[in-house]
Amino acid sequence: MKKAVGKKQKKGIIKDIIFLGIALIVAIILLSFFPDRREAVAAASWEIFIEMIWILPAVMVLMGLFSVWVSKEIVVKYLGKASGIKGIFFAILFGALPTGPLYVAFPLAAALIKKGARISNIIIFLSAWACIKIPQEMVEFQFLGLKFMVARLILTIIFVVIMGVSIEKIIEWSDKKEREPIGGKDGAGIRS
Amino acid sequence: MSSTAIFINVFTLGCLIFAFLKNRAKTRQALKVAVKSFLRILPIVFIIIIFIGLFLGFVSPNLISEIVGEQSGFSGVLFVALLGAISHIPSLISFPLAASLIKSGASVTAVAAFITTLTMIGIMTLPLEIKELGKKVALLRNGISFVFAIIIALIMGSIL
Numbered sequence: 001m002k003k004a005v006g007k008k009q010k011k012g013i014i015k016d017i018i019f020l021g022i023a024l025i026v027a028i029i030l031l032s033f034f035p036d037r038r039e040a041v042a043a044a045s046w047e048i049f050i051e052m053i054w055i056l057p058a059v060m061v062l063m064g065l066f067s068v069w070v071s072k073e074i075v076v077k078y079l080g081k082a083s084g085i086k087g088i089f090f091a092i093l094f095g096a097l098p099t100g101p102l103y104v105a106f107p108l109a110a111a112l113i114k115k116g117a118r119i120s121n122i123i124i125f126l127s128a129w130a131c132i133k134i135p136q137e138m139v140e141f142q143f144l145g146l147k148f149m150v151a152r153l154i155l156t157i158i159f160v161v162i163m164g165v166s167i168e169k170i171i172e173w174s175d176k177k178e179r180e181p182i183g184g185k186d187g188a189g190i191r192s
Numbered sequence: 193m194s195s196t197a198i199f200i201n202v203f204t205l206g207c208l209i210f211a212f213l214k215n216r217a218k219t220r221q222a223l224k225v226a227v228k229s230f231l232r233i234l235p236i237v238f239i240i241i242i243f244i245g246l247f248l249g250f251v252s253p254n255l256i257s258e259i260v261g262e263q264s265g266f267s268g269v270l271f272v273a274l275l276g277a278i279s280h281i282p283s284l285i286s287f288p289l290a291a292s293l294i295k296s297g298a299s300v301t302a303v304a305a306f307i308t309t310l311t312m313i314g315i316m317t318l319p320l321e322i323k324e325l326g327k328k329v330a331l332l333r334n335g336i337s338f339v340f341a342i343i344i345a346l347i348m349g350s351i352l
Contacts, residue, residue, distance in 0.1 A: 009232065016235035023242045030246060037249045045245030048288050052237060054197040057230060058204035059284065064226030065211050068218050103317055106324040113325070122325075123333055131283070131311035139284050140307075142196040143291040151348055152304055156312075159340040167332045174328070 055142050059135040063098040066134075070097050072108055079125060080115035088161055091121040095128025098135045105129040119171050120164035127160040233282060240285045244292050257297030264302070272302045273342050276309035277334075283311045301349030308341035 031038050075094045082090045095105075109122045132153065140149040211219045260268050281289075290303045313334050314321065321330040 013232060013235065016239070020235045020239050020242075023239045027242050027246055030250070034250075041245040041249030044248035044292070045241050048241050048244050048292070051194075051197075052241070052288060054194075055200055056233070056237065056284075057226075058201045060226040060230040060233075061204050061208060061223065063229060064222035064224070065207055065219070067225055068222040069211070102314055103320055106317070106320050110324040119329070123329070126333065127312060127337065130314070131308065133283070136283050136287075136311070138196075138200050139287045142194065142200070143287040144294070144303075147352060148300070148304075148348075151352060152308070152344065155344045155347055156308065159344055163333070163336050163340055167329065167336065170332060171328060 051142065055139060059098075059138060062135055062138075063100075066098045067100055070094075075108065076112060076115060079112055079121060080117050082121070083118060087118060087121045088124055088164075091124040091164075092128045092132065092157060092160075095125045095130075096132045096134050096137075098133055102126075102130050118168060120168035123164035123167050124160055127163065128157075131156055132160070233284070236282060236285060240281070240289060244289055248292055248296060251296075253296040256293065257299075260293065260298040260302040262299045264299070268299075269302050269305050269342060269345060273305040273309045273338065273345070276306040276341075277313040277338060278315050279310055280314075280316045281310070283307070286310050299349060300352045301345045304348040305342055305345035308344050309338060312337040312341055 027041070031041060078090050079087070079094055105126055109126050112122055112125070113119070137149055137153060140152070208219070211222065258264065260272050264271075286307055290307055293306075294300065294303055315334075318330060318334060321333070325333075
């Protein structure tokens with residue numbers, strides 16, 4: 001399993017490097033046809049590069065720290081049983097911790113459902129994982145400003161909670177109607 | 193160096209020192225993870241840097257504001273929301289892109305819509321989400337996210 005993930009990552013990085021090569025070639029061709037644009041392009045690229053290089057290493061270090069300290073077991077332990085406001089709080093908190101890409105969260109969410117976590121909390125957890133990551137907020141702060149970041153953060157939390165609760169209601173309602181298990185092959189998604 | 197960047201670096205350094213005092217082995221492991229993920233994201237960072245440079249150098253602000261600016265209206269917002277939903281770029285890297293879009297005339301609404309659908313919705317990861325959580329949950333989550341992302345963006349546009 002782990003080996004497969006490593007292989008996939010290696011493939012991914014090779015793909016990225018190929019794309020980088022293509023981007024470079026396209027840039028060189030474009031700029032040799034339009035030499036008058038060279039300065040503007042170089043200036044814009046340089047500005048972004050400086051801004052990113054000041055912030056990315058710190059963000060990566062934070063992500064590394066959290067991924068080592070907050071284990072999957074801790075997440076499952078706290079989120080599996082928590083309910084009500086506390087459940088929502090933990091779902092957002094654990095989602096927001098910088099602990100890896102979204103595809104890591106899906107199996108985790110499925111495990112949580114089997115453990116008896118509420119659908120609403122799972123949805124909130126997944127959505128927080130996708131769009132309320134702490135390093136992500138930091139970069140958003142850097143590039144788009146405090147006002148933009150805070151406004152989007154608050155709105156996102158409100159709507160993610162509304163979404164979690166309403167999806168839970170929809171699932172319960174349709175389960176009652178069908179009396180059939182939902183979810184994947186292994187029956188993830190059933191809540192009794 | 194901006195004050196935000198200073199703040200983030202000082203904060204990270206604080207965390208790092210604290211972690212190091214608590215557990216050296218774990219901290220070393222964390223740094224290894226950090227270096228690995230940094231190297232992993234680096235090619236995409238350079239692609240985006242080249243892309244933004246070309247974009248700002250060649251596409252005029254007029255054109256940008258026509259497509260995703262204030263006057264583009266709801267259809268412009270819908271267009272970038274869809275673009276965000278199907279795009280698969282790391283969210284960390286979408287922010288510099290968003291910032292340069294705003295600088296060259298895109299509306300806050302459009303940019304907020306793009307970032308929000310980009311992060312919340314994953315068309316690429318949808319098959320995995322369906323496999324792990326079932327069709328119903330996955331499709332509901334992505335579908336409702338799309339609608340809510342547009343609502344969030346519209347509110348953002350009106351308050352900022």
